[in-house]
Amino acid sequence: MTITRRQFIHTAALGAAALSVPTVLRAQEAKTLRLGITTPPGHPWNNAALKVGEMLKAETKGRLDIAVFPANQLGTEAAMLQQMQAGSLDLGWIMTAELGSRIPAVAAINAPWVVDSTAKVAKLVREPVAMGLLDVLPAETGTIGLAWGITTMRVVFTAKEIGGLEDLNGMKLRINTTPAYRDFYQLLGAAPTPIPTPAVFDAMSNGQVDGLEADLDFSWNQRFDKVSKTMLKMNAIFMPCVALASGRVWQGVPAADRELIARLTKAALDEQIDATVANEGKLLEEFGKAIDIKEVQVTDAGKIIAEYDKIWLPKAPVLAELRKVGATL
Incomplete structure (x- = not known):
């Protein structure tokens, strides 16, 4: 039972x-x-x-x-x-x-x-x-x-200055290895690159990866601002x-x-x-003292959502209800 x-x-x-x-x-x-x-x-x-x-x-x-x-x-x-x-x-x-x-x-x-x-x-x-x-x-x-x-909503840190979301295309991006994130960043054209958390700072420093995605609290704790030039704030995903x-x-x-x-x-x-x-605001203020923060409005978010949901709705029908509730908040 x-x-x-x-x-x-x-x-x-x-x-x-x-x-x-x-x-x-x-x-x-x-x-x-x-x-x-x-x-x-x-x-x-x-x-x-x-x-x-x-x-x-x-x-x-x-x-x-x-x-x-x-x-x-x-x-x-x-x-x-x-x-x-x-x-x-x-x-x-x-x-x-x-x-x-x-x-x-x-x-x-x-x-x-x-x-x-x-x-x-x-x-x-x-x-x-x-x-x-x-x-x-x-x-x-x-x-x-x-x-x-x-x-917080997760952000992308990059080792070089970038202009916006389109610059993620082809980028070696350290992400959490969950399939949910992998599928999202692949739709953005990035090359998801799994690296153990303790090695991320050095990987950013030596060029092993071009960037990483993480939440603000963890990123400040690990001082990723010291190896980053740009923060891309997409307001898309959280963990x-x-x-x-x-x-x-x-x-x-x-x-x-x-x-x-x-x-x-x-x-x-x-x-x-x-x-x-x-x-959240205080953390963004602290990061903004060291790196350029770009707030991104994703004009084709609907297209990305549609492609993503083709993959995930058959596996997780509850996603439709989550989206419905999220739209009312």
Whole structure:
């Protein structure tokens, strides 16, 4: 029988005795939950994860706590998902790039021009259609989706000055390897070039790639302004994350603790979402001191969307609903 996300969150741990659950939290048992995340210390997602731990420790008077392992210390996102499936990792905040490579319906949220601003991203992930994307996670990944976190709309940094979108044609562009992004940038004529995140700064410096795409917070954390001449702001795509709990672990957690962890996680990420919108202007101002920012109005966006949706609508019909909701925000 398929167990839904809602059942995991709201039902008592009836299956704990039947399943081999490696982590069982008893009412008075002190426990430090382990949370893996790919982003580096100082990133807004990391700060939100730390805040969840602080609030959890305070509300349980030290009975429950969270240890956050940043920057892929516990392995890649794929490895962390495997650990959650096995029950050896309690929590993981995983980007939709990884989840979408496994589940096309989740990848639909990465489609271009579903929304066209960070403020609209903040609204979209709170809509029922976005929350509904998490319902498939228990059956597909053995994890429970607790809440969304967001980034700013992604931008393109280039090692040389460019004039606009047409200059991406033929450019070796470091992108996230998710198929949703690959298909978009190929439609723009770029040559997607996968490079591990720690190597991106040097790859930009030595000409291994001509540019990269990323969100503003991560890019400022990594100081990509120091190896870039131009920022292309297309307002086309974004990359959220999902705060996940291991399904195997979750079934052994008392219902009251499950509800508390889910509530605090959503509260911290709601705050992160709002802060990301509020801080975007300041980040753009800082980048603008060092590099040229070009705001691009894509005149043929409709054509690109049509070509993209030919690829993705058959795989992810929910994309049509996401576009419909996004147009109203």
